Amino acid sequence: MKNSFKVTDEELIRRFQAGDEAAFEEIVGRYKNRLMNFAYRFVLDREEAEDIVQDTFLKVYQNRYAYKEIAKFSTWIYTITANLAKTILRKQRNRKLFYFSRLGPEDKDMDFPSKELSAHSKMEGKFDEQTIQRAIVKLPEHFRTAIILRDIQELSYEEISNIINAPLGTVKSRINRARLKLQEELMELRGK
Amino acid sequence: MISCYQFKTIISRYIDKDISFQNRKSFEEHMDNCPGCKELYQLILGTKISMNQFSNVTVSDNFLENLKNKILTERNAQIEASLQKGFSFSRIPSFVYGFAAALVVVIIGFYLIELQPSFQSRQMPPQIVQEKIQKSSPGARQYQSTPPLLSQGQMAASESVSDSIGKSDDNLRQSQQDFQNKIKTVKEEY
Numbered sequence: 001m002k003n004s005f006k007v008t009d010e011e012l013i014r015r016f017q018a019g020d021e022a023a024f025e026e027i028v029g030r031y032k033n034r035l036m037n038f039a040y041r042f043v044l045d046r047e048e049a050e051d052i053v054q055d056t057f058l059k060v061y062q063n064r065y066a067y068k069e070i071a072k073f074s075t076w077i078y079t080i081t082a083n084l085a086k087t088i089l090r091k092q093r094n095r096k097l098f099y100f101s102r103l104g105p106e107d108k109d110m111d112f113p114s115k116e117l118s119a120h121s122k123m124e125g126k127f128d129e130q131t132i133q134r135a136i137v138k139l140p141e142h143f144r145t146a147i148i149l150r151d152i153q154e155l156s157y158e159e160i161s162n163i164i165n166a167p168l169g170t171v172k173s174r175i176n177r178a179r180l181k182l183q184e185e186l187m188e189l190r191g192k
Numbered sequence: 193m194i195s196c197y198q199f200k201t202i203i204s205r206y207i208d209k210d211i212s213f214q215n216r217k218s219f220e221e222h223m224d225n226c227p228g229c230k231e232l233y234q235l236i237l238g239t240k241i242s243m244n245q246f247s248n249v250t251v252s253d254n255f256l257e258n259l260k261n262k263i264l265t266e267r268n269a270q271i272e273a274s275l276q277k278g279f280s281f282s283r284i285p286s287f288v289y290g291f292a293a294a295l296v297v298v299i300i301g302f303y304l305i306e307l308q309p310s311f312q313s314r315q316m317p318p319q320i321v322q323e324k325i326q327k328s329s330p331g332a333r334q335y336q337s338t339p340p341l342l343s344q345g346q347m348a349a350s351e352s353v354s355d356s357i358g359k360s361d362d363n364l365r366q367s368q369q370d371f372q373n374k375i376k377t378v379k380e381e382y
Contacts, residue, residue, distance in 0.1 A: 028259065033250045040249040050251055054259050061263055129246050132239060151243040157210070176204035179236050186239065 005030065009073035017064050024064075028057055031074075034153070035081050041148045042085040043092065044137050052088055056081045075162040078155070082145055082163060089141060127186055135185035143178035150175050194218045199229045207237055324378040 009030065015023035035056055039049035059080050060067075067076055127135075136144060145164060149155045155163070161171045194202075199222045205211040206219050223230045252258075 025256070028256060032255060033248060036251045037246075037249050041246075046249070049249070050255065053251060054255070054262055057259055058262055058266060062266070127239060127242060129242065132242055133246075147243075151240050152246055154244070157208075172205065172210070173201075176201065179204055179207075179240070180200060180232075182239060183232065183235050186235075 010069055013064065013067055013073050014069075017067075024061060027060065027073075027077075031077055032057075035077070038078070038148060038153055039081055039085050041133065041136060041152055042082075042144065043088050044133060045092075048088055048092075052081060052084045055084050059084075071162055072159070074155075075159055078149070078153075078159075078163045079165075082149075086141060086145075127190075131186065131189055132182075135182055135189055138185045139178060139181055142174065143181055146171065146174045147178040147182060151179075193225070194222050196222075196226060196229055199223070199226070200232070203233060203236060206233075207240060321378060324381070325375065328374045328378065 007026075009027065012023045012027050012030075016027065032053060035053045036049055039052040040046060043049055043052065056077060060077060067073065136147065139147065142164070146160060149160045149163060150157075157168055157171050157175075160175075161168045164171065166174070199219065202211060202215055202219060206216065211219065223233060
């Protein structure tokens with residue numbers, strides 16, 4: 001993730017900590033869409049994703065003094081978003097469990113319509129965005145976080161390691177396993 | 193040459209160019225000889241490229257406004273919460289009310305019990321007065337619960353009793369007068 005701004009994020013948060021509210025707005029401007037993208041890929045719901053991003057900035061606002069410059073600001077803010085997204089994801093899962101438990105067996109025959117791959121895509125091994133997104137949400141939470149941060153957000157292994165609080169070696173192997181698992185999910189979706 | 197299993201463990205490192213020269217050579221050698229692994233590599237690479245090209249999801253137009261409102265709401269809620277920390281009856285646990293009521297009942301009970309003897313003592317003369325009265329007039333009846341100072345009605349009653357035992361009125365009046373005088377004397381001494 002490249003940062004092309006003149007003032008660094010760390011300088012902005014320092015200013016904000018000193019009482020400069022404009023610095024906070026600058027931070028919001030820099031991160032709102034990046035975080036939205038991340039949250040949306042995670043929960044696959046636009047409204048909930050926006051709520052996650054709002055809550056992230058709210059936490060940054062309220063806990064501005066909790067940030068210490070021992071880590072990059074981007075790592076800190078992504079960690080907040082990831083944690084909030086995981087919480088929402090668990091709530092979604094619980095809601096689904098509750099919903100399905102209330103349905104009769106005849107009601108359970110519902111699934112997303114499977115999108116047919118074009119012959120060209122099949123040859124190149126490419127899947128459309130919707131199919132990949134559906135496969136991503138089928139991944140376990142730790143794989144999902146790793147693959148979104150690496151392949152969609154394009155963060156470095158080191159940054160991911162700091163965000164998910166795992167050693168570098170673990171991150172590398174987790175990303176590898178996540179990619180292999182994603183292929184399994186895609187194959188399953190293709191088979192349907 | 194590496195095995196298919198080993199190939200799969202380093203496939204991401206090869207894609208991310210995070211692999212040693214020796215491993216890269218082994219990887220490519222295996223890929224050239226294993227069509228299944230080559231296909232897997234192409235699938236993963238193709239998916240990674242597709243994910244890089246995902247459309248950007250952006251926040252709504254009123255995002256900043258909503259965020260400011262949220263921050264304000266939270267701030268107000270915090271102020272309200274801190275104000276409520278001062279004093280509120282609603283924050284007192286219900287058992288405290290019960291305890292306070294019981295305490296009030298106990299205090300009132302004690303007060304009433306304490307009040308009882310002092311009320312009685314107002315009706316009866318002090319012990320020492322009773323003793324002196326008895327000593328000075330052996331014939332006088334001992335007071336039990338009646339007041340020492342007889343009222344007119346009681347005096348009349350005592351006269352009728354005296355009549356009934358056959359004494360003259362003058363003698364009776366005299367003795368009554370003496371009796372009253374003795375009481376006064378004892379009272380003054382006391």
